[in-house]
Amino acid sequence: MTKHSEVVISVKGLRKVYRIGNEKVVALRQIDLDIHRGEICCILGTSGSGKSTLLNMMAGLEKPSKGTILIKSEAIEKMSEKQLAKFRQRNIGFIFQSYNLLSALTAIENVAMPLIFRGMPKALREKRAKKYLKMVGLGDRYHHKPTQMSGGQQQRVGIARAFVGTPEIVFADEPTGNLDTKTSIEVMHIMWRMAREKDQTIVIVTHDPEVALYADKVVNIRDGDIQSVEERPEDDVYEKFIKPYEESFITADDITEAASAAL
Amino acid sequence: MNSLELALMGIKNLLRRKARTILTVLGVIIGTASIVVMVSLGLGMNKAFEQQLEEYGSLTMIEVYNNRGGYMVMSDSGESSSVPEGEVAFNDETISTFENIEHVEFALGMKRFDGTLYAGKLQSWAGIMAVDLEKFKKLDIDLSEGTMPSADGVNEVLMGFRVSEDFYDPNSRNPYSNQSSVDVMNTKLEVVPSSSYYDGKRPRGFVITPTGLTSEEDWDYAWDIFIDYDVFTKLKADFDRRNKNNDDDNGGRKRSRSNEDQDKYDQMKISVDDVKYVQEVQEQVKEMGYEAYSLTDALENMKQTSGLIQAVLGGIGAVSLFVAAIGITNTMVMSIYERTKEIGVMKVIGAELKDIKRLFLFEAAMIGFFGGVFGVVISYGISFLINSVLSGMSEGGGYYGVGFLSDIPYWLALLGIAFSTFIGLAAGYYPAVRATRLSALEAIRTE
Secondary structure, eight states: OOTTOOEEEEEEEEEEEEEETTEEEEEEEEEEEEEETTOEEEEEOOTTSSHHHHHHHHTTSSOOSEEEEEETTEEGGGSOHHHHHHHHHHHEEEEOTTOOOOTTSOHHHHHHHHHHHTTOOHHHHHHHHHHHHHHTTOTTOTTOOGGGSOHHHHHHHHHHHHHTTOOSEEEEESTTTTSOHHHHHHHHHHHHHHHHHTTOEEEEEESOHHHHTTOSEEEEEETTEEEEEEEOOTTHHIIIIIHHHGGGSOOHHHHHHHHHHHO | OOHHHHHHHHHHHHHHTHHHHHHHHHHHHHHHHHHHHHHHHHHHHHHHHHHHHHHHSOTTEEEEEETTSOHHHHHHHSOTTSOOTTOOOOSHHHHHHHHHSTTEEEEEEEEEEEEEEEETTEEEEEEEEEEOHHHHGGGOOOEEEEOOOOSSSSSEEEEOTTGGGOBBOTTSSSGGGOOBOOOGGGSOEEEESOOOOOSSSOOOOEEEEEEEEEOTTOOTTSSEEEEEHHHHHHHHHHHHHHTTTOGGGHHHHHSOHHHHHHTSOSEEEEEESSGGGHHHHHHHHHHTTEEEEEHHHHHHHHHHHHHHHHHHHHHHHHHHHHHHHHHHHHHHHHHHHHHHHHHHHHHHTTOOHHHHHHHHHHHHHHHHHHHHHHHHHHHHHHHHHHHHHHHHHTTTOGGGOSOOOOOOOHHHHHHHHHHHHHHHHHHHHHHHHHHHHSOHHHHHHOO
């Protein structure tokens, strides 16, 4: 990752006001934020801080009251529902707190889902889905349904699904919110590795400071305002958190091996 | 997202909710089957009626009469020489005019004379139809025995089968109550071409040679004796000359030559090459100033009536399909509630709005389609049942011919399937649009 690469997400003067009855609730006051290509950015805040609102707006799921969001220089708040759907299909992956896998489908079918919407032929799709499942360490769980998997496994399927279309940006909404600590670390490792593999940008929303340890940039948000932005040196995360635990989880070799095998 | 993937996904979704899908499809099956069966009853009615009409006579035949109210008035009144202005002739020229109309195969002129038929002691009134035998042969009249007469033989005639049954003995005490039949084919028959009643001594007529007897199936030609026009007029002229003093035929003889030409025939038959042109030709003939009738008049009437009955029956069926359509909508709306999260997730991970819409439309259309297919299959079953049970009941009363009570032509089957599929689509439209409007954010929040 190069620190001064291009800006992928640029948030300018973002404001969001909800109207509940006659009352106005200000969720975000004034947000200005730039996220660079390849950055792993963590938006950290307590519940009610407006962090999820920010994420939803960056993903185009909600419209801002004021301000603009440029993703790859395109103002997404001006897009129609139709255009947004297309835009998401091409550029964005999404990881949910509650995994949100389709319960009727197997792991492989879930992962292949975004590719179906892109119109990719079945054989190619499955090959790719298998590759990504292998990358998240689920090479032996292709045909399991979500109900037959643990939370950690389900979230790994979710991660594979988010990355399978090689989107430039992956949004993760409390990805470890439903997981225990050990599994959380596991999931964070995987996400970190996956993102680095193709120089993808990840925006993670969380209230868990542990998760924030894996980020290159941590944006502290409170009462709808950015309190502080911490940036870490380039290899800091790797040296401190990834390397020491590498042996216990999936190794870098595993990932490259899986990737090359599938190619 | 390509259509095949979409179809597979849709079918999977339907199979996931088997019970509900089957129940919804069942509604459509009932709806489709009731429409198809109802309409089939109407169609069967039409078909049965057509068959029945064909027994009465040919559907491609038009009967034409002169507008003037018939020659009877003229010959009886004796002052008929003045043909009212604007009236039309009814002669050989008329025939060629008719034959020049498009789709007309041929036109046949006929003139009816009254006569008395003698067979030994017995006698009978008889209508004598003078026709052009060459064309008459083309009518394809069913015979129960013998052959068609020809102009070359000696006074050859075709006997209507009813003619043989109305003979009576004028000398018996109660002549009219004791009618007896005569084997007309093998009895010497003498015709007096006059309807006058002769007390005691009757004039001498002429002997006829029956060559054939019409079939009892065909009531069109049952009552008369058919003879060649030229042969008959010659015989009649002879007869009239021999019986100059009989006043009863004076009127006829007084007729001027030209008037006789005008009224050479009193009835014509026009044969049309196809049933579908009959009404057209009939209209043209009417425009020329003639009275024209055909069995298609009755058929048109019947078709209108049965069209109405079909509409009413179909309407009843349509109500149940309408209920089924509401069922589809309900099922799909329920399905949206159930799948809110799924739809939201699909939207977030890259489904386009049209994918979602198509998916829901497809599922609804499939419900309609399968309902239609099974509905049609069941309709055939019901139709078979109706036909076999009811035609079994009417056995013996065979006058109405084959028991075609329900008839499902293949176009009705296809139409039934197409219609129910369309109903499915229409019923699925609202839910589909609703699914696309669903907020992805709301959807994924649903825990």
